[in-house]
Each structure stands twice: as structure tokens, then as C-alpha cells.
Amino acid sequence: MSSPPSTKTYTGGCLCKANRYEITTSSPLGIRVCHCLDCQKATGSAFMANIVLPQSEFRFTQGGTEDVLGSYTCSETLSGNEVIRRFCTKCGSPMYAGGAMSTEMVVIMTGTLDEPTELQPATEQFIKDRRSWLDEVKTEGIVRFNAMGV
Numbered sequence: 001m002s003s004p005p006s007t008k009t010y011t012g013g014c015l016c017k018a019n020r021y022e023i024t025t026s027s028p029l030g031i032r033v034c035h036c037l038d039c040q041k042a043t044g045s046a047f048m049a050n051i052v053l054p055q056s057e058f059r060f061t062q063g064g065t066e067d068v069l070g071s072y073t074c075s076e077t078l079s080g081n082e083v084i085r086r087f088c089t090k091c092g093s094p095m096y097a098g099g100a101m102s103t104e105m106v107v108i109m110t111g112t113l114d115e116p117t118e119l120q121p122a123t124e125q126f127i128k129d130r131r132s133w134l135d136e137v138k139t140e141g142i143v144r145f146n147a148m149g150v
């Protein structure tokens, strides 16, 4: 017997709290760890850990407006698709990214979640660019891609 999917709500925001958001979803969320060089630049760190979900499941509860949310359109991406990266203009936290052509999906930086510990990595991509001092992600059932995954 399968029960109907339960809806979960996650909250998050940038470091200075000027931007706050809420995710309401019935899909199980798996973190995508990306080691590509663009993600290293965009996060200013060794890798990006993000989740991809429909735009309709993501909404700002505070901020999200031009005075506190900046955007950068990156056209020289590895996939060839333009990506719009959004960040807090006050504290600089990377918030989320979306396609310039499609507004259907958003990519949320999981470091901005208030309680990120429950979510586990499901995929790891661009492992060819993983820093040499970093071990592979060892969650159960993880799917790895040498370059671009899903």
C-alpha cells in the first residue's frame, strides 16, 4: 500500500536575513554535489551542494526584490545554457540559480537552508574536477558522474 506523498516545508535565507524563502514540496529532495570549476567560483568554496526543484515550490517570504537580491547572467557555462545566479546584495550569500531561457526549475544552494542536515546527497557530478584532498561522497545509493550529470 502506498500512502499519498506528504508535503514538507523547508525554510532558508541568506546570512544577513534580508532574503528569506520557503520551499514546500512533496518530492523527496536529494542534494546534488557539483565539483565543476564554475560552481567553485560561484560559491567561493571547493564545491556546490544544491537541490533542483520546480520554481512553483519555491517562494520568498522576505526580500527577493531587486534592492536585496542581485543577479548575474553567466553565458559561458559548461552546459552551454545561460544560467542566472542570484545572490544577496547585502551579505553576498549565493542564493539560487535558474536558467535564463526557462523559469520552470530553480537550483537552490543548500547552504542557505536553515536545517540542512536531514537532506542527503543523491548525486555527485564533475568528479573529474573534485579537489585532490576531498574524498568522494559516501551516502547510500549515490550516483556519480565524471562530468555533467542530471
Ligand SMILES: [Zn+2]
Residues within 6 Å of the ligand: 014, 015, 016, 017, 018, 019, 088, 089, 090, 091, 092, 093
Ligand atoms: Zn543577505
Ligand SMILES: [Zn+2]
Residues within 6 Å of the ligand: 034, 035, 036, 037, 038, 039, 040, 048, 126
Ligand atoms: Zn557545477
